[in-house]
Amino acid sequence: MQSDADLRQRAWDAAAQVVDPEIPVLTIADLGVLRDVTVRNGCVEVAITPTYSGCPAMNMIALEIELALAREGIADRKVHTVLSPAWTTDWLSEDGRRKLRDYGIVPPRAGSGRRALFGEVMVPCPQCESGDTELLSEFGSTSCKALWRCKSCREPFDYFKCH
Amino acid sequence: MAAASIQVSETPLVLYTLRRADDALILGHRLSEWCGHAPMLEEDMALANIGLDLLGQARELYSYAAKVEGNCNDEDKFASLRDVRQYRNLLLVERPNGDFAQTMARQFFYAAFADLYWRAMMASRDTTLAAIAAKSEKESAYHLRHCSEWMVRLGDGTDESHRRAQSAVDDLWAYTGEMFQADDSERGLIEAGIAVDTAGLRPRWLQTVTSVLSEATLTLPNNDWMQQGGRFGRHSEHLGHLLAELQSMQRTFPGATW
Numbered sequence: 001m002q003s004d005a006d007l008r009q010r011a012w013d014a015a016a017q018v019v020d021p022e023i024p025v026l027t028i029a030d031l032g033v034l035r036d037v038t039v040r041n042g043c044v045e046v047a048i049t050p051t052y053s054g055c056p057a058m059n060m061i062a063l064e065i066e067l068a069l070a071r072e073g074i075a076d077r078k079v080h081t082v083l084s085p086a087w088t089t090d091w092l093s094e095d096g097r098r099k100l101r102d103y104g105i106v107p108p109r110a111g112s113g114r115r116a117l118f119g120e121v122m123v124p125c126p127q128c129e130s131g132d133t134e135l136l137s138e139f140g141s142t143s144c145k146a147l148w149r150c151k152s153c154r155e156p157f158d159y160f161k162c163h
Numbered sequence: 164m165a166a167a168s169i170q171v172s173e174t175p176l177v178l179y180t181l182r183r184a185d186d187a188l189i190l191g192h193r194l195s196e197w198c199g200h201a202p203m204l205e206e207d208m209a210l211a212n213i214g215l216d217l218l219g220q221a222r223e224l225y226s227y228a229a230k231v232e233g234n235c236n237d238e239d240k241f242a243s244l245r246d247v248r249q250y251r252n253l254l255l256v257e258r259p260n261g262d263f264a265q266t267m268a269r270q271f272f273y274a275a276f277a278d279l280y281w282r283a284m285m286a287s288r289d290t291t292l293a294a295i296a297a298k299s300e301k302e303s304a305y306h307l308r309h310c311s312e313w314m315v316r317l318g319d320g321t322d323e324s325h326r327r328a329q330s331a332v333d334d335l336w337a338y339t340g341e342m343f344q345a346d347d348s349e350r351g352l353i354e355a356g357i358a359v360d361t362a363g364l365r366p367r368w369l370q371t372v373t374s375v376l377s378e379a380t381l382t383l384p385n386n387d388w389m390q391q392g393g394r395f396g397r398h399s400e401h402l403g404h405l406l407a408e409l410q411s412m413q414r415t416f417p418g419a420t421w
Contacts (some may be wrong), residue, residue, distance in 0.1 A: 025202060050219075052215075052216065052219065052298075053216050053218075053219025053220045053222075053223060053295075053298050053299060053302060054215035054216050054217070054218050054219025054220070054222075054303065055217075055219065083223065083294035083295060083298070084290060084291075084293070084294035084297070085294075085297070085298035086294060087297045087298070105252070122367035123170075136205060137205035137206075137208065137209060138209065138305060138308070138309055139205075139208050139211075139212035139213070139305075139309070140208065140212075143209070143212055143215055143216065148207070163301050
């Protein structure tokens with residue numbers, strides 16, 4: 001018979017492996033989307049928090065968590081979303097930031113206050129590290145990204161917006 | 164056989180939440196109509212992105228309204244199975260897209276309001292509404308910046324873009340008054356610290372609007388007469404057409420999922 005603590009740890013480890021379907025280098029643990037795992041009367045409850053209000057990845061993520069728990073043999077399980085406190089890009093782990101950069105997406109600036117939201121004056125190119133870049137579109141290929149272009153190497157790139 | 168409309172017990176909090184959810188859904192749907200038709204690819208994506216944010220806000224709000232109401236309604240039923248007269252959105256958000264200037268002016272008037280509104284709602288005593296507000300305020304800030312830039316580009320652009328932008332501002336102005344009105348059911352929630360008294364937001368809204376429009380070399384009409392009715396289900400003829408499209412799947416194939 002395993003203890004609740006063991007079960008919780010197994011469930012956490014399984015859920016923490018689930019990746020964001022839009023940015024598959026990031027796990028939901030890296031993103032800060034995985035908020036909590038609890039065990040109540042033998043039932044595993046996983047709490048996740050939505051990133052952007054309309055992010056279509058959330059349904060997929062909830063389903064992937066269910067599958068990950070099922071693969072661990074955890075039959076009694078629930079996935080629910082918590083809205084408060086609201087997710088912010090500041091919850092992105094250091095590891096997550098590094099993975100994003102390696103993937104070619106510039107990570108968001110820390111400090112997601114309104115100043116950071118509106119002060120993205122210089123976003124360095126992830127390819128050549130030049131600071132001579134320009135914003136092409138505030139709204140990129142997914143809700144979380146803006147589209148930029150490097151004026152030195154001429155490569156377009158994604159920037160993970162502050163939120 | 165077409166699915167019948169649902170009944171909703173509109174207690175003050177349910178009604179209040181549905182009004183905001185309907186604003187977000189209808190405006191989000193209008194923006195989705197631009198998909199594949201915007202003047203350029205980047206703008207096509209921007210409008211779809213903004214529409215998606217609004218749809219997300221609508222979903223959270225509908226789900227909360229369903230929870231508060233405590234019947235067996237849910238987000239999908241609220242969206243797909245209420246008739247025109249049961250919709251509670253602002254008349255502004257159901258205005259047809261028109262040309263690009265009309266769409267941008269509509270978005271600008273609304274975003275300038277939503278930005279202030281959601282920021283104020285973060286202090287609501289209702290923790291769910293406050294949580295939804297904390298997400299929506301960041302999104303609204305991006306929306307406002309985007310359409311403010313477009314208002315300036317269009318207004319201070321060519322003679323043709325200026326003429327169209329001015330005519331959009333003139334046409335939509337009378338639909339902005341509704342954002343700052345509250346009825347008795349809302350006043351109770353304002354007193355309880357759950358809702359924001361939007362009348363108090365109007366001076367700052369007007370300040371934002373005037374400052375962007377003046378940079379855009381556009382002017383506000385002198386006319387102060389305001390249209391109203393959306394909050395009580397009295398809509399323009401445009402909403403019925405919009406709903407016919409939005410609801411056709413669920414009305415035709417009740418309960419369909421994919």
